[in-house]
């Protein structure tokens with residue numbers, strides 16, 4: 290109970306601090322412009338190309354656009370606390386490290402989900418242009434929100450490892466990039482000789498699990514995969530902060 | 537109320553704190569003295585649960601910092617070195633945040649924050665964001681955060697650092713006023729401050745306690761009867777003999 294209240298307090302502060310700084314709005318606008326432009330321009334809006342109204346290209350671009358948005362939004366979570374020394378205040382307050390980590394994680398996740406929610410005009414557009422399967426779209430958004438959680442968890446982790454926001458950004462972008470690309474044909478084709486490698490690599494990839502959700506299948510396995518990635522990364526964050534030698 | 541037992545901490549090859557034990561009772565104001573790099577800040581960080589000691593324990597009002605950190609931390613108000621505070625928040629919101637995290641809600645929270653701002657004379661800057669504050673006001677904001685919940689133990693790392701003479705005076709007066717029902721530790725490089733507010737002082741050098749006593753007892757260790765001579769002989773003398 291007390292833990293929940295602490296998480297809520299941390300969460301509120303963190304979320305507010307996003308909107309206190311102008312960078313948050315910049316990220317948001319860049320995200321919306323980028324995803325909007327990519328969806329409608331390349332590889333050609335499906336309605337015109339294929340005569341189907343859906344958001345396939347929108348969802349296909351999500352993992353790529355997240356690569357910029359999410360690391361940029363999470364890079365400060367712990368790095369900034371460590372650079373300015375506020376971590377010393379935070380960790381000497383009567384809360385557990387777990388409360389602080391979860392509060393921050395949830396705030397950053399919600400921030401991305403807010404960005405995702407602001408993409409609603411694309412839904413209106415496809416509905417205006419045709420008659421899309423709303424079930425598939427709904428499913429896609431759930432998948433996109435879960436995927437955001439994984440990216441945020443990776444960013445939370447890299448942010449804990451350094452005082453520098455830039456390093457955190459580069460690290461989380463790299464890790465997410467690898468996790469996304471691992472499941473794409475570019476990489477899996479490299480291992481065409483060894484089937485088991487393909488299975489392992491693609492099971493670990495964001496891409497593989499996001500693909501099936503985009504097709505409108507909310508598979509329990511995929512959901513468990515996302516939740517495990519988040520749990521693992523949050524746990525790793527805990528270990529890193531708990532073991533930091535210096536201050 | 538606060539007890540440190542055999543604290544050790546090293547960073548790589550640097551032995552920052554090398555077996556420090558002491559205790560502070562209610563009503564005491566303990567001054568931490570020592571040259572730069574002596575290990576004062578590191579000791580305070582272990583007492584407040586920010587750094588885990590390599591060995592040894594810290595106990596706060598009967599709660600062990602290692603086995604029961606949340607309870608122990610709830611008893612402590614802490615002003616870290618260089619007064620860290622969330623730069624993008626306003627003074628008022630920052631204090632509200634720390635009150636909320638200490639469990640206050642609603643009207644009670646409001647009263648606590650108002651009182652703290654009043655006592656630390658932060659009214660003029662209450663709506664200013666912290667990164668626009670002058671050094672002294674930032675120091676006071678962080679000080680306000682430490683005393684806000686009226687905790688039984690106060691640990692302050694150079695509380696008067698960066699304050700103007702009037703504010704130094706005010707802070708010392710506040711520390712004295714609060715000391716009757718608290719155990720307080722302050723670190724300082726200003727020796728007059730020790731005579732002005734501390735009931736007892738510990739001199740630390742290279743991670744070890746080299747003197748522990750009331751200001752008057754310490755003064756007797758030197759022929760001149762001056763605290764800075766005692767300080768010098770205990771800290772420089774050691775260095776040369778090694």
Ligand SMILES: Nc1ncnc2c1ncn2[C@@H]1O[C@H](COP(=O)(O)OP(=O)(O)OP(=O)(O)O)[C@@H](O)[C@H]1O
Pocket residue numbers: 534535536547550551552570571572573574575576577578579
């Ligand atoms: N995070 C760290 N990493 C490595 N060494 C550290 C770290 N923190 C402190 N030290 C070292 O530990 C020793 C004690 O430092 P500490 O900050 O406790 O000194 P201090 O007594 O507070 O000094 P000052 O009067 O300058 O504030 C110093 O030699 C310092 O270099």
Ligand SMILES: [Mg+2]
Pocket residue numbers: 576577578617693
């Ligand atoms: Mg210090």
